[in-house]
Amino acid sequence: MTSRKVAKRGFNLDYVMWLFMRLSALAMYAVGLTGLTAALVMGARTQTDLSTLVRWTFFQNPSHVFSSDIVVLDNFINQFWQIMQITMVFFGVTHGLNGLRIVVEDFMGSTIWRTLWRGFIFFAWIFITLVAIYVVLAS
Amino acid sequence: MKKITLKLFRYNPETDTKPHYDTYKLEVEPTDRVLDLLEKVKGYEDGTLSFRRSCAHGVCGSCAMRVNGENKLACKTLIQDIKSSKITVEPILGMPVLKDMIVDMEPFFDNYKKVMPYFINDDPKPEKEHIQSIEEQERFDDTAKCILCGACTTSCPSFWANDEYVGPAAIVNAHRFIFDSRDQGAAERLQILNDQFGVYRCRTIFNCTLACPREIEITKAIGEVKKAIATGSLD
Ligand code: SF4
Ligand code: FES
Numbered sequence: 512m513t514s515r516k517v518a519k520r521g522f523n524l525d526y527v528m529w530l531f532m533r534l535s536a537l538a539m540y541a542v543g544l545t546g547l548t549a550a551l552v553m554g555a556r557t558q559t560d561l562s563t564l565v566r567w568t569f570f571q572n573p574s575h576v577f578s579s580d581i582v583v584l585d586n587f588i589n590q591f592w593q594i595m596q597i598t599m600v601f602f603g604v605t606h607g608l609n610g611l612r613i614v615v616e617d618f619m620g621s622t623i624w625r626t627l628w629r630g631f632i633f634f635a636w637i638f639i640t641l642v643a644i645y646v647v648l649a650s
Numbered sequence: 651m652k653k654i655t656l657k658l659f660r661y662n663p664e665t666d667t668k669p670h671y672d673t674y675k676l677e678v679e680p681t682d683r684v685l686d687l688l689e690k691v692k693g694y695e696d697g698t699l700s701f702r703r704s705c706a707h708g709v710c711g712s713c714a715m716r717v718n719g720e721n722k723l724a725c726k727t728l729i730q731d732i733k734s735s736k737i738t739v740e741p742i743l744g745m746p747v748l749k750d751m752i753v754d755m756e757p758f759f760d761n762y763k764k765v766m767p768y769f770i771n772d773d774p775k776p777e778k779e780h781i782q783s784i785e786e787q788e789r790f791d792d793t794a795k796c797i798l799c800g801a802c803t804t805s806c807p808s809f810w811a812n813d814e815y816v817g818p819a820a821i822v823n824a825h826r827f828i829f830d831s832r833d834q835g836a837a838e839r840l841q842i843l844n845d846q847f848g849v850y851r852c853r854t855i856f857n858c859t860l861a862c863p864r865e866i867e868i869t870k871a872i873g874e875v876k877k878a879i880a881t882g883s884l885d
Contacts (some may be wrong), residue, residue, distance in 0.1 A: 515770070515772065515834045515835060515837060515838060517837045517838050517841050520776065520841060520844075521754065523844060523845075524846075525844075525846045525850045526850075526879070527845055529850050529876075529880075530880065616812070616846065616850070617808065617811040617812050618811055618812065620812065620814065621814075
């Protein structure tokens with residue numbers, strides 16, 4: 512099959528985000544399951560309850576360890592877990608807010624409201640991500 | 651003979667401020683089609699009833715309408731296949747109603763035209779014909795069945811939400827040429843569909859696949875177009 516050549520298009524947000532939505536969903540499963548497995552291996556199996564496990568799945572923050580009475584705290588306070596938390600935050604916030612962008616574009620034609628919402632979502636994305644990273648690094 | 655109650659959506663922009671429904675009691679054969687009932691009403695009860703039809707055999711695509719809430723071809727829907735003895739017929743959704751069952755199909759065909767639904771080949775004309783193997787033909791056999799009735803696009807919630815979305819029918823017809831080994835416009839069509847209002851507005855809801863009177867696997871075809879865009883390959 513031959514095809515006429517077309518000029519390459521530059522950055523295509525919708526293409527990139529379409530791929531991102533699929534890959535980030537898989538990545539979140541991977542990060543979540545890693546957190547969950549690690550928490551169980553490192554002692555959570557005997558000292559925790561469902562809500563703690565859920566917190567460990569979605570946000571592997573050392574402050575969660577205090578409330579679950581895990582003895583070996585050092586295992587959790589290190590850069591590896593901080594990177595895992597930041598990854599989860601980045602994927603979660605970006606995935607969720609991109610979903611919101613799609614909803615906005617579904618229901619608002621080419622209006623000023625669409626532009627305003629897109630701007631709002633962009634700033635919310637930057638703000639929430641930065642605050643979350645600050646929380647991770649400062650705790 | 652079976653007794654049925656036929657409820658019809660009525661709207662005449664010249665006399666009505668808003669649509670209403672008219673009800674008719676009819677005696678029908680189980681082998682009658684919904685189109686026959688409309689013809690009966692138009693012929694014997696109310697000549698002003700308006701609907702599109704041409705072939706009456708499921709090939710022209712004119713008579714798509716909502717029968718008991720589902721998009722159907724009126725000429726292909728048998729009374730014996732409708733469970734209820736109450737039959738409601740309404741125009742397809744998502745496009746402006748012009749009169750009764752007739753909707754303005756212009757937005758639908760505008761979207762259709764966007765994907766260049768015609769054969770593109772810049773090579774010198776072959777002496778006889780463009781040769782294609784059976785396997786190559788089978789690659790787009792399913793999407794070549796489309797009769798442009800619009801049942802798919804007007805059953806799609808994403809299209810209802812925003813009619814800038816080209817819609818399943820346009821993607822089906824793009825697919826028909828993108829995967830045709832004789833055609834050379836695939837890259838252009840994929841670029842047109844690689845857009846905010848191209849394939850990315852498809853959320854794999856599957857309404858289109860259920861609605862298609864030609865039983866085209868539309869969601870699968872859209873998936874193949876998405877895959878071609880993502881991988882840059884037509885295999
Ligand atoms: S794909 Fe099926 S439902 Fe859609 S326009 Fe073609 S024939 Fe009609
Ligand atoms: S009248 Fe032609 S498809 Fe129904």
